[in-house]
Amino acid sequence: MLPVLHAAVTWTLVGLILTIQLVHYPLFSQVGEPGWPAYEREHQNRITWLVGPLMLAELLSAGWLTLRPPEGLPVWSLWLGLALALTIWVSTGLVQSPLHGRLSATFDAGLHARLVGSNWLRTAAWLLRGGLCVWWLWLLH
Structure with a gap:
């Protein structure tokens, strides 16, 4: 049951x-300079309430699966999944969140480009995690 819930999250x-x-x-x-600071602050407020609980649920369930591996799943793949989840957390905390903080004062095209570019790491990590989850479910059925 946990692998299914984990995959859903x-x-x-x-x-x-x-x-x-x-x-x-x-x-x-495309937001425009006059409305940018309010827009960025509101983005941060709204996205946190959506992403925060999901990321926490994903990390906790990844840890649980790794520490109590279901029979039939390669342990190395569970550790890889956990490492990818931790990579996402580190990138969020050390790269994306600080960039959002700096962007909340004023829009800066260079910071924006760094945000978009650096976010590809999280995107790739989540896509890899998604692939692992599909593989795990296939192995369990």
Whole structure:
């Protein structure tokens, strides 16, 4: 049951990161200078309430699966999944969140480009995690 729930949370985050990376972040440059600070602050407030609980659920369930591996799943793949989740957390905390903080004062095209570019790491990590989850479910059935 936990692998199914874990996969559901992970794939929800895959869909969310693809929407952010391919739609939402690129559109930041279209907001305009006068409304930008309020827009960025509101983005941070709203996205945190959506992403925060999902990321926490994903990390906790990844840890649980790794520490108590279901029979039939390669342990190395569970550790890889956990490492990818931790990579996402580190990137979020050390790269994306600080960039959002700096962007909340004023729109800066260079910072925006760094945000979009650096976010590809999280996007790739979540896509890999999603692939692992599909593989795990296939192995378990």
